[in-house]
Amino acid sequence: MAGDQGHSDKRSPGMLEDEVLAALWAAAGPMSPADVQAELGGSLAYTTVMTTLARLHRKGLATRERAGRGFVYAPAVGEAAHTAEAMRDLLARRSDRAAVLAEFVSRLSPDDEQVLQRLLREVDG
Amino acid sequence: MRLVVYLPFLVSALLGLTIPRFGRRLAPATGTRLLVASGAACALSTAFALAALAGTYVGQLPAVAAFGDWSVRLLKANDPVPPLVGQAALGLLAVLAVLAAATAVRRGLALAEAARACRGAHPGAGDLVIVRDAVPRARAVPGRRAGRIVVTTGMLRALTAEERRVLLAHERAHLGDRHHLYRLAAAVTAALNPMLAALPRTVEYTTERWADERAAAHVGDRRLAARAVIRAALATSRHAVGPAALAFSDGAVPDRITCLLDAPPRRRPFAVAALVAVLTLCLIAVNEARADTESLFERSEPATLTSHA
Known part of the structure; x- marks a missing residue:
C-alpha cells in the first residue's frame, strides 16, 4: 500500500498501454501521438506515448493510418x-x-x- | 459442559450488531482483514460449540457408544446438556454446514466461470478488456494468474483521462489485494453463522473503500479520486432508468465520496482492540468447550472409575 505513495507518475508499460488504449476508445475519432499526450497530461514524454501507441498497433489493439508526416491511431474493433x-x-x-x-x-x-x-x-x- | 460453550453465540450476536459500524470506522485495509478474521473466528467457534453440544447427545446413541470406551449410562448421568438442546444443535450444525459448503461452491464456481469468460477476451494491453457498450460499467475479474479489468466504452467516455487512471488503479487494487477472497470468506462465514449476516455487505463496502484509498494514493490526489467515483456513479445512474432504477440504495457511494473528500483514514486502536478481543474470546471459548467435552467423556469411562476406587 505504501509502495504507491509518492510515485504518482511511475507507470508500468502495461498500465501505460491500458491508459492509452482507454484514451483511444474514449475519443471521438483517431488520435495522433500529440493528441494522446495532451489528453493524458503533460507528465508523459512524447516518445513514451509514441512507443506505447506503436506497441498497441503491433498487438493488433489499435489501427493506424498515415496523416501528414505521421500516423493517427484508432482502437481496433475485432472482438468475436x-x-x-x-x-x-x-x-x-x-x-x-x-x-x-x-x-x-x-x-x-x-x-x-x-x-x-x-x-x-x-x-x- | 459449562456455560462457556454458549459464549461464542453471545460474542457473535454482539459482533453481528456492530459489524457495519466497525466497517465505517476502521481504516479499510485493517477493517477488511480484522472483520473477516474475527467473523471467521466467531463462525468457526459457534460451529465448534454446536458440535460440542451435539457431541454429548451423539455419544449417548448406543450405535456410537459401541465404538467408544465410555458408558452411555454414565455419560447421560454426567451430561448437563438436555437431550433436546443436543438434538437441536446437531440439526442446526448440519443445516449450517450444508449452507456454508453450498455458498463456497456456488461462489467459487461463479468466480472460476468469470475468469474463464475473460480468458476468451483479447489478452490485450496490460490487463484491460474493453467492451463496446454504451452502459457505463466496470468490474474487476480475478484470475488464477492475472486478473482482468473489464470496462465498457460507456464508462471510459464518462470520465476524463485522469479520472480513468483512478478507475484503473481502483480495479487493479481489487485484483492486487485479492479482495474477492475476503468477500468469499465473508459470504461463507455468514452462511455458517447467520448472526453475522451483515458481514458480506460490510466487507464489500470496506474492500471498495480500500480500493478507493489505493487509487487515491496512486494518483496522489484524493479530490480527483472522489471526482472519478462521483462521475462514474452519476453516469451509471443516468443509464439505470425504468424498473431497473432503485428507489433506495445502501448509501455506499456517497459514503465513499465523503471519505475521499475527508483526510486519509486514521488509526483506531480501540476498534482494533475490540475486534482482537472478539478473536481472543472465541479462541478461549473453543478451548474451554474442548476441555469440557474431553473431561466429560473421560469421567464417563467405567474403567477410570474402578481404577480410582
Whole structure:
C-alpha cells in the first residue's frame, strides 16, 4: 500500500498501454501521438506515448493510418461476437458470475444523486 | 459442559450488531482483514460449540457408544446438556454446514466461470478488456494468474483521462489485494453463522473503500479520486432508468465520496482492540468447550472409575 505513495507518475508499460488504449476508445475519432499526450497530461514524454501507441498497433489493439508526416491511431474493433456477449453478461448484474465481482459504483437512489450533483460542483469548483 | 460453550453465540450476536459500524470506522485495509478474521473466528467457534453440544447427545446413541470406551449410562448421568438442546444443535450444525459448503461452491464456481469468460477476451494491453457498450460499467475479474479489468466504452467516455487512471488503479487494487477472497470468506462465514449476516455487505463496502484509498494514493490526489467515483456513479445512474432504477440504495457511494473528500483514514486502536478481543474470546471459548467435552467423556469411562476406587 505504501509502495504507491509518492510515485504518482511511475507507470508500468502495461498500465501505460491500458491508459492509452482507454484514451483511444474514449475519443471521438483517431488520435495522433500529440493528441494522446495532451489528453493524458503533460507528465508523459512524447516518445513514451509514441512507443506505447506503436506497441498497441503491433498487438493488433489499435489501427493506424498515415496523416501528414505521421500516423493517427484508432482502437481496433475485432472482438468475436460471442466474447463480446460473454463480457456484457459479466458486467450486467444478471448472473451469479457478475454478483461475485467487484463493481466500481453501485446504484444510486434519487437522493444520492442530488447529493452527488452537489459534491461534484464542490469538487469542480 | 459449562456455560462457556454458549459464549461464542453471545460474542457473535454482539459482533453481528456492530459489524457495519466497525466497517465505517476502521481504516479499510485493517477493517477488511480484522472483520473477516474475527467473523471467521466467531463462525468457526459457534460451529465448534454446536458440535460440542451435539457431541454429548451423539455419544449417548448406543450405535456410537459401541465404538467408544465410555458408558452411555454414565455419560447421560454426567451430561448437563438436555437431550433436546443436543438434538437441536446437531440439526442446526448440519443445516449450517450444508449452507456454508453450498455458498463456497456456488461462489467459487461463479468466480472460476468469470475468469474463464475473460480468458476468451483479447489478452490485450496490460490487463484491460474493453467492451463496446454504451452502459457505463466496470468490474474487476480475478484470475488464477492475472486478473482482468473489464470496462465498457460507456464508462471510459464518462470520465476524463485522469479520472480513468483512478478507475484503473481502483480495479487493479481489487485484483492486487485479492479482495474477492475476503468477500468469499465473508459470504461463507455468514452462511455458517447467520448472526453475522451483515458481514458480506460490510466487507464489500470496506474492500471498495480500500480500493478507493489505493487509487487515491496512486494518483496522489484524493479530490480527483472522489471526482472519478462521483462521475462514474452519476453516469451509471443516468443509464439505470425504468424498473431497473432503485428507489433506495445502501448509501455506499456517497459514503465513499465523503471519505475521499475527508483526510486519509486514521488509526483506531480501540476498534482494533475490540475486534482482537472478539478473536481472543472465541479462541478461549473453543478451548474451554474442548476441555469440557474431553473431561466429560473421560469421567464417563467405567474403567477410570474402578481404577480410582
